[in-house]
Amino acid sequence: xxxxxxxxxxxxxxxxxxxxxxxxxxxxxxxxxxxxxxxxxxxxxxxxxxxxxxxxxxxxxxxxxxxxxxxxxxxxxxxxxxxxxxxxxxxxxxxxxxxxxxxxxxxxxxxxxxxxxxxxxxxxxxxxxxxxxxxxxxxxxxxxxxxxxxxxxxxxxxxxxxxxxxxxxxxxxxxxxxxxxxxxxxxxxxxxxxxxxxxxxxxxxxxxxxxxxxxxxxxxxxxxxxxxxxxxxxxxxxxxxxxxxxxxxxxxxxxxxxxxxxxxxxxxxxxxxxxxxxxxxxxxxxxxxxxxxxxxxxxxxxxxxxxx
Ligand code: GLY
Numbered sequence: 657x658x659x660x661x662x663x664x665x666x667x668x669x670x671x672x673x674x675x676x677x678x679x680x681x682x683x684x685x686x687x688x689x690x691x692x693x694x695x696x697x698x699x700x701x702x703x704x705x706x707x708x709x710x711x712x713x714x715x716x717x718x719x720x721x722x723x724x725x726x727x728x729x730x731x732x733x734x735x736x737x738x739x740x741x742x743x744x745x746x747x748x749x750x751x752x753x754x755x756x757x758x759x760x761x762x763x764x765x766x767x768x769x770x771x772x773x774x775x776x777x778x779x780x781x782x783x784x785x786x787x788x789x790x791x792x793x794x795x796x797x798x799x800x801x802x803x804x805x806x807x808x809x810x811x812x813x814x815x816x817x818x819x820x821x822x823x824x825x826x827x828x829x830x831x832x833x834x835x836x837x838x839x840x841x842x843x844x845x846x847x848x849x850x851x852x853x854x855x856x857x858x859x860x861x862x863x864x865x866x867x868x869x870x871x872x873x874x875x876x877x878x879x880x881x882x883x884x885x886x887x888x889x890x891x892x893x894x895x896x897x898x899x900x901x902x903x904x905x906x907x908x909x910x911x912x913x914x915x916x917x918x919x920x921x922x923x924x925x926x927x928x929x930x931x932x933x934x935x936x937x938x939x940x941x942x943x944x945x946x947x948x949x950x951x952x953x954x955x956x957x958x959x960x961x962x963x964x
Contacts, residue, residue, distance in 0.1 A: 722844020877919015
């Protein structure tokens with residue numbers, strides 16, 4: 657198989673002044689792993705490393721640069737999925753960690769459990785000597801300003817269509833030269849969320865899914881809607897009978913039709929064809945094209961007729 661990788665930096669109403677940083681951040685994440693992927697890096701390692709790049713980049717709502725919850729705290733969700741085994745690792749509402757996807761990756765190899773949250777997750781971090789970082793390492797001035805702006809606004813709601821906000825969830829999907837697929841998603845969730853709120857990102861089949869027999873997907877957007885239709889699994893199931901792009905489009909159509917949801921997906925089907933679609937005003941993504949090299953986009957290529 658020719659290795660493939662696609663990453664996203666969120667489907668949202670990303671303000672124009674942040675577009676360049678989104679394009680560059682997504683391109684850098686592909687750049688950081690593609691040479692190694694061509695030289696035998698596994699799809700799992702590739703998606704973890706690509707998402708690590710995006711988590712460290714303050715442009716995105718994941719790791720550094722995440723939204724603050726209503727109490728002014730940062731709580732992160734992440735998942736990583738292995739298409740060969742259908743195994744996954746996921747963490748929810750974890751604090752003081754720069755790379756939650758790497759904690760999820762450790763869980764992927766846990767003999768008993770896939771998904772951790774709460775005090776047990778804190779113990780797990782200690783047991784695995786995962787260094788906590790100071791809040792200041794995750795918090796950006798941009799998010800502090802945004803938090804103060806929306807904190808007391810009685811009209812603010814994350815469900816308001818196309819509320820302009822700095823960014824969203826990140827994710828990566830890869831296919832390696834052995835034909836194995838993997839997907840990973842990492843997020844700071846939604847702005848001004850309730851403490852303990854968990855979105856779609858760490859939920860298997862919602863925020864990500866990977867199955868070598870179908871394909872792999874990472875999703876972004878309004879988690880409460882995405883979870884209800886298990887968007888990532890829905891698109892993967894449709895890879896069976898539809899061309900890759902049509903399957904992505906079907907998923908996003910259902911997101912709107914069934915649960916009035918807004919979001920986007922990126923993916924790769926089992927034959928190595930890329931898929932991407934969104935119905936938010938913008939989604940940032942980049943992928944490696946064997947002829948053109950790294951291709952990055954941030955544009956309205958979703959479904960204009962479906963927009964509110
Ligand atoms: N899609 C990210 C979230 O809703 O938490």
